[in-house]
Amino acid sequence: MNTTGVLTTPERRQAFVDRYEVPPPSPLDPELLKLLDLPDGLPEQLSIAEAAEVTGLTAHTLRYYERIGLIRVGRDGARYRSYDRLALARIVFITRLRLSDMPISTISHYLELVAQGEETAPQRLALMEEHRATIQRRLRELQAALAVTDYKITTYGGHAEP
Amino acid sequence: MNTTGVLTTPERRQAFVDRYEVPPPSPLDPELLKLLDLPDGLPEQLSIAEAAEVTGLTAHTLRYYERIGLIRVGRDGARYRSYDRLALARIVFITRLRLSDMPISTISHYLELVAQGEETAPQRLALMEEHRATIQRRLRELQAALAVTDYKITTYGGHAEP
DNA sequence: CTTTGCCTTTGAGCGCACTCGAAGGCGTAC
DNA sequence: GTACGCCTTCGAGTGCGCTCAAAGGCAAAG
Numbered sequence: 001m002n003t004t005g006v007l008t009t010p011e012r013r014q015a016f017v018d019r020y021e022v023p024p025p026s027p028l029d030p031e032l033l034k035l036l037d038l039p040d041g042l043p044e045q046l047s048i049a050e051a052a053e054v055t056g057l058t059a060h061t062l063r064y065y066e067r068i069g070l071i072r073v074g075r076d077g078a079r080y081r082s083y084d085r086l087a088l089a090r091i092v093f094i095t096r097l098r099l100s101d102m103p104i105s106t107i108s109h110y111l112e113l114v115a116q117g118e119e120t121a122p123q124r125l126a127l128m129e130e131h132r133a134t135i136q137r138r139l140r141e142l143q144a145a146l147a148v149t150d151y152k153i154t155t156y157g158g159h160a161e162p
Numbered sequence: 163m164n165t166t167g168v169l170t171t172p173e174r175r176q177a178f179v180d181r182y183e184v185p186p187p188s189p190l191d192p193e194l195l196k197l198l199d200l201p202d203g204l205p206e207q208l209s210i211a212e213a214a215e216v217t218g219l220t221a222h223t224l225r226y227y228e229r230i231g232l233i234r235v236g237r238d239g240a241r242y243r244s245y246d247r248l249a250l251a252r253i254v255f256i257t258r259l260r261l262s263d264m265p266i267s268t269i270s271h272y273l274e275l276v277a278q279g280e281e282t283a284p285q286r287l288a289l290m291e292e293h294r295a296t297i298q299r300r301l302r303e304l305q306a307a308l309a310v311t312d313y314k315i316t317t318y319g320g321h322a323e324p
Numbered sequence: 325c326t327t328t329g330c331c332t333t334t335g336a337g338c339g340c341a342c343t344c345g346a347a348g349g350c351g352t353a354c
Numbered sequence: 355g356t357a358c359g360c361c362t363t364c365g366a367g368t369g370c371g372c373t374c375a376a377a378g379g380c381a382a383a384g
Binding site: 047048049059063067078079080081 | 360361362364
């Protein structure tokens with residue numbers, strides 16, 4: 001997971017906007033969108049470098065995610081990858097799950113369930129509830145580690161925050 | 163990191179206690195000991211299986227930690243590893259750092275600083291302060307992931323806790 | 325005495341999630 | 355035209371942290 005993205009010219013971006021149909025507005029839950037806090041004012045279609053910049057992943061990783069079937073990405077006339085808002089949101093969502101240590105295999109499984117439609121909601125619910133429990137366990141572990149760390153800091157003469 | 167340890171007979175444990183000198187009480191900071199919450203009533207010397215049981219690591223991992231120089235462990239008459247309270251406490255301490263994703267290389271470095279004596283306290287302090295920052299960053303990431311997870315749970319009809 | 329079970333050392337293997345490299349294509353700039 | 359920079363695919367390599375296997379030793383149990 002990188003943080004240093006590569007900027008691309010606004011020219012290429014504008015080229016896409018000019019050249020292609022604007023797709024219908026994404027059917028994205030606005031509340032979820034807010035949780036994912038994508039920057040606003042994003043162009044309709046982004047190059048892989050821009051998508052990397054926005055998501056904080058590398059272009060390599062984005063290609064890798066596509067290769068293993070985690071995401072699908074459209075192409076432009078030059079067969080270059082072209083990321084729309086929905087793709088971006090999905091990637092950020094995936095990134096959140098990854099940052100909470102959900103294995104890629106589980107994320108894949110979850111996304112398959114989503115693809116299978118509404119009747120898999122119970123399974124998805126169960127999966128997410130289990131993941132929440134995992135996160136909460138992890139939070140407790142981190143608190144315990146923070147306690148020893150803070151203890152060490154205070155005994156070394158540092159000043160631990162409350 | 164396992165959780166399923168292997169129990170060993172109390173006979174072997176008693177054998178050690180009978181056969182060898184009881185070492186002087188460990189110079190372990192009682193407050194740190196409390197933070198590490200080792201079970202009390204531990205025998206002076208433990209076999210590797212017992213140490214695994216207590217620490218939640220596997221015997222394999224304990225040997226591995228020793229091989230890479232993270233810990234030093236004494237031997238008994240049969241050249242079997244024998245863990246005393248100090249070793250146990252150190253292992254649990256290491257485990258806390260590992261559970262907070264401190265890389266083994268950093269833990270090694272920290273332990274070398276400790277071995278070098280009091281004059282390295284400033285470096286250790288810096289190291290721990292940096293680690294604290296890392297943990298806190300991680301806590302925030304997890305909270306963000308928890309937020310999306312909870313959002314998914316509520317939209318699937320689950321009931322997220324506040 | 326043999327079996328059983330836990331222990332020893334050493335080197336090799338594994339799973340995960342990237343990460344990189346080679347070889348080549350597109351399109352704008354000069 | 356050709357140079358440049360970003361893009362493509364696909365296979366291979368990397369780093370971390372274990373995890374396992376082989377070959378053999380010790381000692382209590384039957």
